[in-house]
Amino acid sequence: MYLLAGTIFIAHQLLQKAWQISIPLADQYLDPLLCMPLLLGIWQWEKKLLFRHQITTGEIWLLTLLLSLLFEIGFPLLSPNFTADWRDALLYFAGAFLFLTFRTKTSN
Numbered sequence: 001m002y003l004l005a006g007t008i009f010i011a012h013q014l015l016q017k018a019w020q021i022s023i024p025l026a027d028q029y030l031d032p033l034l035c036m037p038l039l040l041g042i043w044q045w046e047k048k049l050l051f052r053h054q055i056t057t058g059e060i061w062l063l064t065l066l067l068s069l070l071f072e073i074g075f076p077l078l079s080p081n082f083t084a085d086w087r088d089a090l091l092y093f094a095g096a097f098l099f100l101t102f103r104t105k106t107s108n
Contacts (some may be wrong), residue, residue, distance in 0.1 A: 029088070032071075032088040043069055
């Protein structure tokens with residue numbers, strides 16, 4: 001799952017930034033959707049490596065809530081370069097749901 005999400009993220013960034021190819025729906029909503037599976041995958045790997053235990057479902061939802069508040073309220077208050085979009089917040093939670101759905105049985 002992480003390899004697929006990472007590959008899609010990198011491919012989209014190359015299309016958008018390097019080759020100037022715009023896919024409007026992906027440009028607006030793909031990054032928020034892929035954000036949580038990638039961040040949670042990194043956090044899960046770090047916790048397993050350093051602390052020998054898994055992230056819990058409660059930790060996943062709490063981190064998703066905190067990051068969505070930071071990204072959609074905090075950053076827009078700090079800089080005019082960021083805009084708040086409630087659809088992005090929904091996509092962070094959808095990404096967390098994807099992470100929970102597709103994480104391997106050994107990582108539960």
